[in-house]
Amino acid sequence: EYGMIFTYRYCRMLEEGSFRGRTADFIMMFLFGGVIMTIIACFVNMVFLGQAFTIMLVYVWSKRNRNVRMNFFGMLNFNADYLPWVLFGFSLLLDNSVLVDLMGITVGHIYYYLEDVLPRIQGGVKVLRTPRLLKLMFDEASEEYDVVTDETAAAPQPGGYNWGEGPQQPQEHAQEGEGEE
Numbered sequence: 001e002y003g004m005i006f007t008y009r010y011c012r013m014l015e016e017g018s019f020r021g022r023t024a025d026f027i028m029m030f031l032f033g034g035v036i037m038t039i040i041a042c043f044v045n046m047v048f049l050g051q052a053f054t055i056m057l058v059y060v061w062s063k064r065n066r067n068v069r070m071n072f073f074g075m076l077n078f079n080a081d082y083l084p085w086v087l088f089g090f091s092l093l094l095d096n097s098v099l100v101d102l103m104g105i106t107v108g109h110i111y112y113y114l115e116d117v118l119p120r121i122q123g124g125v126k127v128l129r130t131p132r133l134l135k136l137m138f139d140e141a142s143e144e145y146d147v148v149t150d151e152t153a154a155a156p157q158p159g160g161y162n163w164g165e166g167p168q169q170p171q172e173h174a175q176e177g178e179g180e181e
Helices: 003-016 023-044 050-064 080-094 098-120 132-138 150-154 171-180
Strands: 069-072 076-079
Touching: 003 023, 003 050, 023 050, 023 080, 023 098, 050 080, 050 098, 069 080, 076 080, 080 098
Parallel strands: none
Antiparallel strands: 069 076
């Protein structure tokens, strides 16, 4: 099955693309998808959610990369935002359970709407907020909070050799040599 390849590929592209430098938000998407799928699975008696999770990742990637041209088996060309539906059609052809694909598309759409659409509409709010604890654990400290004052800017910086400036004498010897001539 294509599940592992798709999971790796689209997870990597999301992490290196729209989630670059935002590891905590990436983990939050995983947690959101996992919790919502687990709740839905209780009602539809579904045990394995791996394929649904993969379709969710594909859905989010496809919505954030709408204009990327895709090719399916060298026969079908389409824009990336149709990829989840092409995979859904492929599942139909293979007589696989389409309920799994529909769950992934639904959860992916809920995440996409709450994260990318709702905050951008007039009067919209950001419903999904990554907890501060996740940001502290997984995101690097932002450089925008580093305060540079006159004292810290003038302070000597550690390490390094001044290449190209010729041999350097320690300051105390240079001062003694000046007075002896």
